Amino acid sequence: MSVRLRPWPHSLAGQMALLIALALFVAQAINFGLILRDRAGFRLAQATRPVATRLADALDREARGGRAIESGRGRVRRVAADPIPLGLERHPEVATELRSQLAEQGVTVGRIDTGFRSGDGRPADAEERSRRRGRVHEEHAGDELLIAVEQPGKGWLTVSVPWPQNSRRLLLALLSQTLILYIIVLLPVLWIVRRLSRPLRDLRRAAERFSPGDAGPPLAVAGPDDVAALIEAFNALRRRVGAMLDEKDRMLGAIGHDLRTPLAALRVRVESVEDDNDRLRMADTIAEMNRTLDDILSLARLGRPSEPETEVDLAALVDAVVEDFRDLDAPVAFEEADRLRMRLRPALIRRAVRNLIENAVKYGEAAEVRIAAWTDRVAIVVADRGPGIPDDRLADVFDPFTRLETSRNRETGGIGLGLALARAIVREAGGDISLVNRAGGGLDATITLPRRG
Incomplete structure (x- = not known):
């Protein structure tokens, strides 16, 4: 036996619960996207602003005859060629933001290259990057981002900064928040909707059971004001229908009495007709009129x-x-x-x-x-x-x-x-x-x- 699945609930409580659940899901998805965007912006600013400041300070000290930028020590080091290996994961958004930060401080540079290096010292090759895209990373204290800035005619300047990965704790926190919202919002809504739908369900059943001859007690008035007013209107409608049917029965009784009296008089007068054929035909016509009257009155009174x-x-x-x-x-x-x-x-x-x-x-x-x-x-x-x-x-x-x-x-x-x-x-x-x-x-x-x- 095949079971027909109904993806959309037909009850009021089910539809309200589904709509609110979808609305909460969309709201949480938007909230999650905004948090990720803010976190990405914060991480980008955290990586570029200190680097831009360090590079500008180091270049300024060197230009004033202070300590020169060396390759063996210091946070900012000078090398002859681009030190970022080809296998590392690039972050072009960091290079774009860093160029803008340096331009604001009056520093003109050439190319900017980046590369992510995990805390265990291994480069993030293509296979590892593919695995990272399919899961949420744990936050490693040793993860860093290598930044190389080309200084035209003077080589490259390198800086290392911490680069936190996406944390699973953020996703778990958002899921927990969503679950709490569902519990706090959906449970009261379901209770309210069921309380609202119960008198509506009783009203529907009363309307289905209603028959013209039903003189039972009125339906109990319950629920919110709108539903209570609807139930009162139904009770008043049932009383009006009953009164109209009572009036119809009285009218039909009067009509039947008024019509049968002259038919009975005609039946008596027919007996005085001398021609037997005419008398029988007239009697049959009167009898047929009586049967027709009985059928019409019986049909009109059915239901009561x-x-x-x-x-x-x-x-x-x-x-x-x-x-x-x-x-x-x-x-x-x-x-x-x-x-x-x-x-x-x-x-x-x-x-x-x-x-x-x-x-x-x-x-x-x-x-x-x-x-x-x-x-x-x-x-x-x-x-x-x-x-x-x-x-x-x-x-x-x-x-x-x-x-x-x-x-x-x-x-x-x-x-x-x-x-x-x-x-x-x-x-x-x-x-x-x-x-x-x-x-x-x-x-x-x-x-x-x-x-x-």
Whole structure:
């Protein structure tokens, strides 16, 4: 099994910690660069200023007739040729700075050569220099830099000065400082961010669990002022949604009552029609209007069901629905199933199963109903023998008031709410409905419910 790595954290605490860690790392890198630059400047000044002073003093004393610069003694010595061996490590930045220092003191010189010599007396050849570039040097007391200054027409002047190497202690000090900063800064930040994200996480969970019929206690207000204000706004929004749904239920109840009263009066008046065909047609129209009204009100009230969940035998419930159709001589068959105890809203599930069977009888000639059970789910399959539905329109038939002209027409009745209502009922119970065309013809409508005892 492949594991997908996420280089960038998705949580608020993780992103804050990573950003602060990167900022501290960049700041420490800049600080380290500045320290190295200052150390290099200090080391350069430490090497050139005393040398420039010594050379200027020695040349001045010699020019005034004082002690001459000799080759065998003194800090400044005179030699005939450049005394720096070719194998030593050069430092051209020292030569450039020393020339500038000497020019400020009025001393004009020719070439300036340098060479580093380690404390053990061995020259820093190319191989040794390569090793030095790959590691941090320890500071040796005997390390020195040889400086040779050409005095045109008079030979070379040589001076030796200490030349400290980069110390590992500096790097360790900076690493220790960085670690202390991470501990001092990151730990409080992580604590603060976790304290901030906890009420946000509770708010997200409350929003995910929210349902129109949920009348639970409001979410506890916690966290900083901004987060607390957000939680209070969510609680107020939930109260407003509940009040709007209550008002909608009252309005739908009034509409249903006001419409059923004239329909009942029409049903009574229809009985006085003498023509039997007209009377039956008018009665069927009124009955269809009542069914349409029931479907519309049921669909509008879903999400706030008044029926509680009870433990029922699902197999017996489906068998009872099938028996209702058999009593009307409808071609409906049921494959007997074992007892299946589940917690659900029986009236709503019965309504969903009845709508599927009714569609199968109307548009598929007959219905065959069966139940399949697994450890975690239950499926109620309603199969018909009709022409099926085009694959690109299978999702469209679940939209309210949608009717496919190729397989539904005005003579079959209905306004396209059966499947929409059935799916809304099943989804409210935590399941779903799927439609699949069979290879040999016909359509399978399957209600899948989570198995809860």
